[in-house]
Each structure stands twice: as C-alpha cells, then as structure tokens.
Amino acid sequence: MMETVSVIIPVYNGEKYLRQCVESVLKQTYSQLEIIIINDGSKDKTALICEQLRHQDERIRVFHKPANEGLGAGRNTSLDLATGDYIIFVDSDDWIDPNHIEDLYQLLKRTDSDIAIANFTQYFEENGSYNIHLTEADYYEAVYSPQDWFAFQYGHGHNLSLCFTVPWCKMYKRSIFDTIRYYTDGFGEDDRTTWKTYLMADKIAYMHRSSYVYRVNATSMTQTADQGTVFQVGPIAERLEVLSLLGFDLSKEIAAYKWRAQINRDSKLKDGDMKAYRDLEFRMRLIEKYKR
Missing domain, CATH: 3.90.550.10 (Spore Coat Polysaccharide Biosynthesis Protein SpsA; Chain A)
Known part of the structure; x- marks a missing residue:
C-alpha cells in the first residue's frame, strides 16, 4: 500500500x-x-x-x-x-x-x-x-x-x-x-x-x-519590505540560544547575527528608533569586544 x-x-x-x-x-x-x-x-x-x-x-x-x-x-x-x-x-x-x-x-x-x-x-x-x-x-x-x-x-x-x-x-x-x-x-x-x-x-x-x-x-x-524586516535578528538570536544549549558550533550563526544586526541597526537609526538602535549597538560592541 x-x-x-x-x-x-x-x-x-x-x-x-x-x-x-x-x-x-x-x-x-x-x-x-x-x-x-x-x-x-x-x-x-x-x-x-x-x-x-x-x-x-x-x-x-x-x-x-x-x-x-x-x-x-x-x-x-x-x-x-x-x-x-x-x-x-x-x-x-x-x-x-x-x-x-x-x-x-x-x-x-x-x-x-x-x-x-x-x-x-x-x-x-x-x-x-x-x-x-x-x-x-x-x-x-x-x-x-x-x-x-x-x-x-x-x-x-x-x-x-x-x-x-x-x-x-x-x-x-x-x-x-x-x-x-x-x-x-x-x-x-x-x-x-x-x-x-x-x-x-x-x-x-x-x-x-x-x-x-x-x-x-x-x-x-x-x-x-525593507531589509530590516526581512532579515530580523530575532530568529538568529533564538537559534543561537537553542544551538548553544545543544553544543553546536556557533561561529557561522554568530556571523549571520552580526550581518543581520548591522542591517537592523542602520534601519532603526534611519527610522529614528533610538532605543532599538542602542540595543543592537550594545550587542554589536560586545561581539567585537569579545572577538566572537
């Protein structure tokens, strides 16, 4: 059958x-x-x-x-x-x-x-x-x-x-x-x-x-839609949370997060959304600081 x-x-x-x-x-x-x-x-x-x-x-x-x-x-x-x-x-x-x-x-x-x-x-x-x-x-x-x-x-x-x-x-x-x-x-x-x-x-x-x-x-x-809407950081952040718990290699996911965060940071700044901009800027600076 x-x-x-x-x-x-x-x-x-x-x-x-x-x-x-x-x-x-x-x-x-x-x-x-x-x-x-x-x-x-x-x-x-x-x-x-x-x-x-x-x-x-x-x-x-x-x-x-x-x-x-x-x-x-x-x-x-x-x-x-x-x-x-x-x-x-x-x-x-x-x-x-x-x-x-x-x-x-x-x-x-x-x-x-x-x-x-x-x-x-x-x-x-x-x-x-x-x-x-x-x-x-x-x-x-x-x-x-x-x-x-x-x-x-x-x-x-x-x-x-x-x-x-x-x-x-x-x-x-x-x-x-x-x-x-x-x-x-x-x-x-x-x-x-x-x-x-x-x-x-x-x-x-x-x-x-x-x-x-x-x-x-x-x-x-x-x-x-603008690029910030299409390539949101939320999905990658959720993936990073789950994959880190499972012990996966995170290097490519972190690189993807950085790429999306750059797009979203610039989009939020262009729209005058300073709260969202500072939140993304905070994460980007932490990534750079700890060389991830």
Missing part, C-alpha cells in the same frame, strides 16, 4: 494563481495524495475556485477560515488536519514539476531520512523570465546530520541558504511536526520555524535538482 503524502496549500486572495498551483499537484506522478487547501479569509474569488477544485478531485480537502489569520496560522491549521504519513508545503502562487513529490519521496526512502529537500527555480512575474541555475550535470545527492546541514547552509551558491529557510521544496515525516507549529505573530514565519524541523530530524537528504517553481512578484512581502 502506498503511503499518503499531505500537500498543504494555504491561500489568501489567490484567484489569479491558485488553479495553476493545484493542477500542478494533481498532475504528480506520485498519486497517493491528500491535498489540503486552507482559504485564509480571502475576499476575492478564491473560495469559489477552492470549491470548484474540490469537486474536481476527491483527494482535495478545503477549509474556509472566516477571517485572514496569516500564512503561519494557515499552515498550523493544515498540520492539525493532515492525516498523511508525510508533509509537503506548496505556496499558492507557485507550482511544482510532475516529478516533484515522487523524487522527494524516493530520496527520503532510499536514504532513510526524515526530511528530503530539493532546490527551486525562480520565476519573475514582471517580465516572464526564469532564473535557471541548475543543469543535469550539476546533480548530486547528499545526506546530512542536523549539525552538518546547519553548517552547510552558509557560503554556498545556488539558493542553498534560501533552501534552508523556506518550508517548501521539502518533504517531512509528519512526526517532525508533533512539537512544532509555525510562528504567527507577524512577518517571518519561515525564518522562525523551518530550522526547528532540522533539529527534530536524524538525517536530512538533499538533491541538487530544481523541481519547484517559486514565483517572484512585485507585491510579495520579500520584495516590498
């Missing part, structure tokens, strides 16, 4: 892209799927499209929220509803290659890993272009311990740092989320959550292949 993969798709005002996203999931070569669409209080035609899709395929389940609660809350609702053996996230304005789920499943199974990860291609909505950065000749597979994967995320090209952060382009054993839920108090739900899943894993498998298409458009939060 095939194991079930729960595909989680939160959506808010997604009438323009949702059908393309869901249809890419329906075309997967791996067919034992539970597709959970969370309509997060949309005000456009999203609810109608959700119901049309639900009647199109019995594998689709739809949950309509009465009000918009945010992406993290939508994922949490889906995790509570999911019954599959494995979890995959797909953002509602993205789409996946027909082999995406099967490739991740086969990678996870043959390496006996808890999380399987693929790479992704960027699609730029404004001019209809793709950022293709991987070829067949680039392909490799690797299996990492959590310690190795935390170290590997830094200093490599091919979107690997972003692959570390985002929840999509991955397959997780559902048990990974027994004690993990997504951050819901503002921007940064991925940055504050995905790293926790790696710590709950014993082995993390990576394939250097792109099978997920990430749509970049002018209205996305990462495009419109």
Whole structure:
C-alpha cells in the first residue's frame, strides 16, 4: 500500500494563481495524495475556485477560515488536519514539476531520512523570465546530520541558504511536526520555524535538482519590505540560544547575527528608533569586544 503524502496549500486572495498551483499537484506522478487547501479569509474569488477544485478531485480537502489569520496560522491549521504519513508545503502562487513529490519521496526512502529537500527555480512575474541555475550535470545527492546541514547552509551558491529557510521544496515525516507549529505573530514565519524541523530530524537528504517553481512578484512581502524586516535578528538570536544549549558550533550563526544586526541597526537609526538602535549597538560592541 502506498503511503499518503499531505500537500498543504494555504491561500489568501489567490484567484489569479491558485488553479495553476493545484493542477500542478494533481498532475504528480506520485498519486497517493491528500491535498489540503486552507482559504485564509480571502475576499476575492478564491473560495469559489477552492470549491470548484474540490469537486474536481476527491483527494482535495478545503477549509474556509472566516477571517485572514496569516500564512503561519494557515499552515498550523493544515498540520492539525493532515492525516498523511508525510508533509509537503506548496505556496499558492507557485507550482511544482510532475516529478516533484515522487523524487522527494524516493530520496527520503532510499536514504532513510526524515526530511528530503530539493532546490527551486525562480520565476519573475514582471517580465516572464526564469532564473535557471541548475543543469543535469550539476546533480548530486547528499545526506546530512542536523549539525552538518546547519553548517552547510552558509557560503554556498545556488539558493542553498534560501533552501534552508523556506518550508517548501521539502518533504517531512509528519512526526517532525508533533512539537512544532509555525510562528504567527507577524512577518517571518519561515525564518522562525523551518530550522526547528532540522533539529527534530536524524538525517536530512538533499538533491541538487530544481523541481519547484517559486514565483517572484512585485507585491510579495520579500520584495516590498525593507531589509530590516526581512532579515530580523530575532530568529538568529533564538537559534543561537537553542544551538548553544545543544553544543553546536556557533561561529557561522554568530556571523549571520552580526550581518543581520548591522542591517537592523542602520534601519532603526534611519527610522529614528533610538532605543532599538542602542540595543543592537550594545550587542554589536560586545561581539567585537569579545572577538566572537
């Protein structure tokens, strides 16, 4: 009997892209799927499209929220509803290659890993272009311990740092989320959550292949927010606290904290937020003083 993969798709005002996203999931070569669409209080035609899709395929389940609660809350609702053996996230304005789920499943199974990860291609909505950065000749597979994967995320090209952060382009054993839920108090739900899943894993498998298409458009939060909002220091500070308790090498995390603190310090100073500026300046000076 095939194991079930729960595909989680939160959506808010997604009438323009949702059908393309869901249809890419329906075309997967791996067919034992539970597709959970969370309509997060949309005000456009999203609810109608959700119901049309639900009647199109019995594998689709739809949950309509009465009000918009945010992406993290939508994922949490889906995790509570999911019954599959494995979890995959797909953002509602993205789409996946027909082999995406099967490739991740086969990678996870043959390496006996808890999380399987693929790479992704960027699609730029404004001019209809793709950022293709991987070829067949680039392909490799690797299996990492959590310690190795935390170290590997830094200093490599091919979107690997972003692959570390985002929840999509991955397959997780559902048990990974027994004690993990997504951050819901503002921007940064991925940055504050995905790293926790790696710590709950014993082995993390990576394939250097792109099978997920990430749509970049002018209205996305990462495009419109300032750098201080996108690269907050809070997630790194939380990681430093946890990783220090576990005895991980902190050198690369401290370097990441310094880089983010510099961005945030300048942003706070520009906005005239002197309290936040002095707090960050205090930490930066301590790091320099003790040569970390």
